[in-house]
Amino acid sequence: LKRLPKPSPAAPQPELPPNPSQPGSEEEDVGERSxxxxxxxxxxxxxxxxxxxxxxxxxxxxDESDICEESMRPKRSPRELTVQEHKEGLAQMxxxxxxxxxxxxxxxxxxxxxxxAAAIRKCSFKLQTYQQAIDLQGIGHKSALKVVEYNKTxxxxxLEVFNNDPKLKVLHLLGSVHDIGPAKAEKxxxxxxxxxxxxxxxxxxxxxxxxxxxxxxxxxxxxxxPRAECEEYLRLAVKAVRKxxxxxxxxxxxxxxQRGKVTTGDIDLLFYDTxxxxxxRADLLLTPIVxxxxxxxxxxxVLSGELAGTGYIKREKSKEEKPxxxxxxxxxxxxxxxxxxxxxSSRFGNQPIYKGVESTSACCMTVGRLSNRGRERFGLYRRxxxxxxxxxxxxxxx
DNA sequence: CGGCTGTACTG
DNA sequence: CAGTACA
DNA sequence: GCCG
Numbered sequence: 380l381k382r383l384p385k386p387s388p389a390a391p392q393p394e395l396p397p398n399p400s401q402p403g404s405e406e407e408d409v410g411e412r413s414x415x416x417x418x419x420x421x422x423x424x425x426x427x428x429x430x431x432x433x434x435x436x437x438x439x440x441x442d443e444s445d446i447c448e449e450s451m452r453p454k455r456s457p458r459e460l461t462v463q464e465h466k467e468g469l470a471q472m473x474x475x476x477x478x479x480x481x482x483x484x485x486x487x488x489x490x491x492x493x494x495x496a497a498a499i500r501k502c503s504f505k506l507q508t509y510q511q512a513i514d515l516q517g518i519g520h521k522s523a524l525k526v527v528e529y530n531k532t533x534x535x536x537x538l539e540v541f542n543n544d545p546k547l548k549v550l551h552l553l554g555s556v557h558d559i560g561p562a563k564a565e566k567x568x569x570x571x572x573x574x575x576x577x578x579x580x581x582x583x584x585x586x587x588x589x590x591x592x593x594x595x596x597x598x599x600x601x602x603x604x605p606r607a608e609c610e611e612y613l614r615l616a617v618k619a620v621r622k623x624x625x626x627x628x629x630x631x632x633x634x635x636x637q638r639g640k641v642t643t644g645d646i647d648l649l650f651y652d653t654x655x656x657x658x659x660r661a662d663l664l665l666t667p668i669v670x671x672x673x674x675x676x677x678x679x680x681v682l683s684g685e686l687a688g689t690g691y692i693k694r695e696k697s698k699e700e701k702p703x704x705x706x707x708x709x710x711x712x713x714x715x716x717x718x719x720x721x722x723x724s725s726r727f728g729n730q731p732i733y734k735g736v737e738s739t740s741a742c743c744m745t746v747g748r749l750s751n752r753g754r755e756r757f758g759l760y761r762r763x764x765x766x767x768x769x770x771x772x773x774x775x776x777x
Numbered sequence: 778c779g780g781c782t783g784t785a786c787t788g
Numbered sequence: 789c790a791g792t793a794c795a
Numbered sequence: 796g797c798c799g
Contacts, residue, residue, distance in 0.1 A: 489796090562792060587786090589786095634795080742785090779798105787790105
């Protein structure tokens, strides 16, 4: 049992959730959780300072002002962070459930919990009653009961069970490798894989090339990326593509960087050529961009797309030409036909459609790093997502 | 009850 | 075309 | 699991 060790129990609100962190959930995805262990010992810094990351964004709803607020926030002494802290604790609980259910391949239930977590983070007050909880969009009867249980006990029995399930732990570990999701993780588990070491070692195990790359770089890739590094990467990337393609190329950081996170899980770049006129295809620029970045070493491995397999891997095992592969494989034929569809997938349902713009965007996933020369601390391999879009729709893409 | 983001890659 | 993974 |  975790007791609430806090030095100053005298604090204001007594009944509140004892501990924000979820035991067992060692997932790095969120990276920040206050601390993985019992709130017990580590009191001072862990509990108090909460992770820099999480709350930065929530609430994104309206304040872009908070962009980097972390720093300015006075590290006041502990006790009063409660509203945010409490919400984050609840959110983490639901995220833990999401993960568990994804592992069980019950995606819809998982998605529901994900939605619930988002709803809680958005809420401006502390959820203390069943009614307050169920009034939120996305939280229904069952979830509200969970909120109540959490408030009362500081945890969720259901979640504890999941967190202590050895199989789920392995599934989560395997799933932390890019391109290995719930289904593949399950198969690997059934083949006896219990660790990343097994994955690297056993030659009877088959995983995608992208997985192999990410597995070999797993340690680096599992680390969070500071904003400064994203900015530096952007600067160098823009310089490279302008030099190789056109001075009218621009790029900006998207994803969690744009949402103000203090650290991000990957670098998400959106390129656009301001010289592109209406109706001109932006997607054709992707390959040249990737090539330019490969040439400068900013991108070291290409995980998907037409150039998938280029970079380090190609050198190591270029054997696999594209022999007879009559097309199908990397379908996106570099040459002729441009995916005939673009219009075919006009199942753009509710998605806005921009007249005059044919193929609006393209993307590919890669791994790269700021070149070695220079700071050592920026030498880690990072997941880098590259996208291109027509200059007229940039804002919809970010 | 049925739907629940959209896209790309694999086979 | 279905299944899978990812953002 | 939630919503309409």
